[in-house]
Amino acid sequence: MESRPALRASVRVKTGKNANRRLRASGFTPAVFYDATGHALSLQVNEAELSRVYARTGRTTVFDLEIDDGGKKTTRPCLIWDVEYYPTRNRFMHLDFYGADQDRELKVRVPLEFTGTPRGVKAGGKVEIYRENIDILCKPAALPQKILVDISGLDVGQGLRIADLALPEEVRARYDVNFAVLTVNLPGSGKDDNEEGAGETG
Numbered sequence: 001m002e003s004r005p006a007l008r009a010s011v012r013v014k015t016g017k018n019a020n021r022r023l024r025a026s027g028f029t030p031a032v033f034y035d036a037t038g039h040a041l042s043l044q045v046n047e048a049e050l051s052r053v054y055a056r057t058g059r060t061t062v063f064d065l066e067i068d069d070g071g072k073k074t075t076r077p078c079l080i081w082d083v084e085y086y087p088t089r090n091r092f093m094h095l096d097f098y099g100a101d102q103d104r105e106l107k108v109r110v111p112l113e114f115t116g117t118p119r120g121v122k123a124g125g126k127v128e129i130y131r132e133n134i135d136i137l138c139k140p141a142a143l144p145q146k147i148l149v150d151i152s153g154l155d156v157g158q159g160l161r162i163a164d165l166a167l168p169e170e171v172r173a174r175y176d177v178n179f180a181v182l183t184v185n186l187p188g189s190g191k192d193d194n195e196e197g198a199g200e201t202g
Helices: 017-025 047-057
Strands: 006-011 028-034 040-046 063-069 072-085 092-099 106-115 126-129 133-138 147-150 159-161 180-185
Touching: 006 047, 017 028, 028 047, 028 072, 040 047, 047 063, 047 072, 047 092
Parallel strands: 006 063, 028 092, 106 147
Antiparallel strands: 006 040, 028 040, 063 072, 072 092, 106 133, 126 180, 159 180
16 A cells, blocks of 8 residues: 655744745745644645645645654644635645544545546537536545546436446545536537536535
């Protein structure tokens, strides 16, 4: 089994706009770590290291956050929960980390990746995609980065709803309405399953 990525962080003593501005100028990004109880800890992480880890994990893969608190070091499995970028630059401005309890389920929104060419498209149909992400529930160890959806077997007039998706083991979709994910329609048919309950996920 591949080991989890690791990111080093240290406790941030000085906070506030001026302190954060100096921190960013020195190549670090301010962040906050929240544990499962809601306790918050102000941190700073090296921006270059953060970029490398984020490229591997995104916001749906658990990694090890190695926290240095004045020489006392702890390692916490966590997720990148929220990211704030500079308005005009592709650069981290602030992050929130969430400590993942390995024994408790998380609710996470993950992307769908559609694979294959439907039979209906080969017959002249067109794929209408209504959802590109879904909310799932699972424990951190089972958390997928994305859900692969094979649509090669769909004919014209057929589609998939969330209950039809084949999910990885130990992963459940979270929804109240069995909404449409996609359909294969003939161009100009006017048929849109998205009108039937596709607007709610709970």
